[in-house]
Amino acid sequence: MIDALAEAGKAYACGEIPIGAVVEKDGIIIGRGHNLTETLKDPTAHAELIAIREAAKTLGGWRLLDCNLYVTCEPCAMCAGAIVWSRMSKIFIGTMDPKGGACGSVFNIIQEERLNHFVEIEVGLMEEECSGIMKTFFKELRLRGSKWDKQKEPGLTK
Amino acid sequence: MIDALAEAGKAYACGEIPIGAVVEKDGIIIGRGHNLTETLKDPTAHAELIAIREAAKTLGGWRLLDCNLYVTCEPCAMCAGAIVWSRMSKIFIGTMDPKGGACGSVFNIIQEERLNHFVEIEVGLMEEECSGIMKTFFKELRLRGSKWDKQKEPGLTK
Numbered sequence: 001m002i003d004a005l006a007e008a009g010k011a012y013a014c015g016e017i018p019i020g021a022v023v024e025k026d027g028i029i030i031g032r033g034h035n036l037t038e039t040l041k042d043p044t045a046h047a048e049l050i051a052i053r054e055a056a057k058t059l060g061g062w063r064l065l066d067c068n069l070y071v072t073c074e075p076c077a078m079c080a081g082a083i084v085w086s087r088m089s090k091i092f093i094g095t096m097d098p099k100g101g102a103c104g105s106v107f108n109i110i111q112e113e114r115l116n117h118f119v120e121i122e123v124g125l126m127e128e129e130c131s132g133i134m135k136t137f138f139k140e141l142r143l144r145g146s147k148w149d150k151q152k153e154p155g156l157t158k
Numbered sequence: 159m160i161d162a163l164a165e166a167g168k169a170y171a172c173g174e175i176p177i178g179a180v181v182e183k184d185g186i187i188i189g190r191g192h193n194l195t196e197t198l199k200d201p202t203a204h205a206e207l208i209a210i211r212e213a214a215k216t217l218g219g220w221r222l223l224d225c226n227l228y229v230t231c232e233p234c235a236m237c238a239g240a241i242v243w244s245r246m247s248k249i250f251i252g253t254m255d256p257k258g259g260a261c262g263s264v265f266n267i268i269q270e271e272r273l274n275h276f277v278e279i280e281v282g283l284m285e286e287e288c289s290g291i292m293k294t295f296f297k298e299l300r301l302r303g304s305k306w307d308k309q310k311e312p313g314l315t316k
Contacts, residue, residue, distance in 0.1 A: 043220040043244040044207055053200055062201040077267045078243060081236025081260070086201040099272070102239070106272050107265060109235045114257070114264050 001094060001125045004070040007034040007047060008133050014039050018133045021047040021071040023055035023064060023088075030067070031055030047071065048079035052086050063087050072130040074101030074123075080109035083119055090120035094130025159250060159283045162228040165192040165205060166291050172197050176291045179205040179229040181213035181222060181246075188225070189213030205229065206237035210244050221245050230288040232259030232281075238267035241277055248278035252288025 007020025011034035023031035033050025037043060048071055056062050064086040072094040075083060080102035083091060091110065093103060102109045103121055110119035165178025169192035181189035191208025195201060206229055214220050222244040230252040233241060238260035241249060249268065251261060260267045261279055268277035 037220050037243075041219050042211055042214050043222070044202070044211055044240050045220075049202055053202055056200050061199050062195050062203075064201070076239055076243070077260070077265075077273075078236050078239025081234055081239055082202050085195075085234070085236060102235070102267075106270065107235075107267070109260075109265070112264065115235075 001070045001072070001092060001130070003029055003032070004047075004072050004094070005126060005129055005133070007032055007051075008072045008130070011035040011047065012133060012137055018137050019047045019071070019073045021051040021069060023051050023067050023069050025055075025059075025064075025067045030058040044078065046076065046079050048075050049082055052082050052088075056086065065089070068092065070125070072126075073097055073134065074103050074105060075110075076100050077102040077107060077109060080107070083110050084112075084115055084117050087117060088119050090122065092125045093121065093123045094125055095127050095134070096123060159228045159230070159252060159288070161187055161190065162205075162230050162252070163284060163287055163291070165190055165209075166230045166288070169193040169205065170291060170295055176295050177205045177229070177231045179209040179227060181209050181225050181227050183213075183217075183222075183225045188216040202236065204234065204237050206233050207240055210240050210246075214244065223247070226250065228283070230284075231255055231292065232261050232263060233268075234258050235260040235265060235267060238265070241268050242270075242273055242275050245275060246277050248280065250283045251279065251281045252283055253285050253292070254281060 003022045004020045008018040012018035016035045020034045022029045031051040031054035033047040035047045036045040069088050069091040074093050074097040098105045161180045162178045166176040170176035174193045178192045180187045189209040189212035191205040193205045194203040227246050227249040232251050232255040256263045
């Protein structure tokens, strides 16, 4: 999760919502990503999707079997869908997102029986740090009086 | 939908599950995509995601306001999530996917009140053709006795 947090830091430095993710297999990180939706002007450029794509490239196939994803904030529906498609084994979540999360909050896509792939979840790994960087980001935005799309702001649990 | 079907034909020609999508704004197609998960070895390379990314590039921003998506088969959770993130207005679906669809079948992500963005849906546009190309594809696969990941096969309604 330390590496996922480092990715979140990179997003923060770019003025992006600070969410980071890494994909790990056998103790080695095979994919990294941080949120780049504004920078790339791409609604799909979430940390998890970027990390999953990089991991698939590293392994040379789309099935990320026996891989784990570490992500600082609960994945949205898009990313949760990608986690299911890539056949990930387990995900470790820093902090939950009750407003838009799709791994237990609004939906639980990665543990839906009808999708035929079940992903294990562990929540709360470095929660303080993962939610802290988000809170700082949004606090600073508000202080600067920046225009912000409220719909994108997660409702952090901590 | 004719253009989305043409995209599905391209996927078919590549040996991919034949699903195609286009994004339209003011009567002009600004993004096209067809399923390329096997070819690109990328679990996120679904028709809709590729079309959405191309449309965002065309418009120079991630908000696809006043845009419509035409897709031959009901989007999965990942693609439905991307449709919400990109603020699409309406989607036209050829055929539903009761086994994995996330626009009314397994989930209805694009009309979930808690996500703060509501996308209109119209189902059944050229349904016969959209489901026909999928059925042909899977029938041919079975005849060839190819190994196939059954989890990826949609349960078409028609």
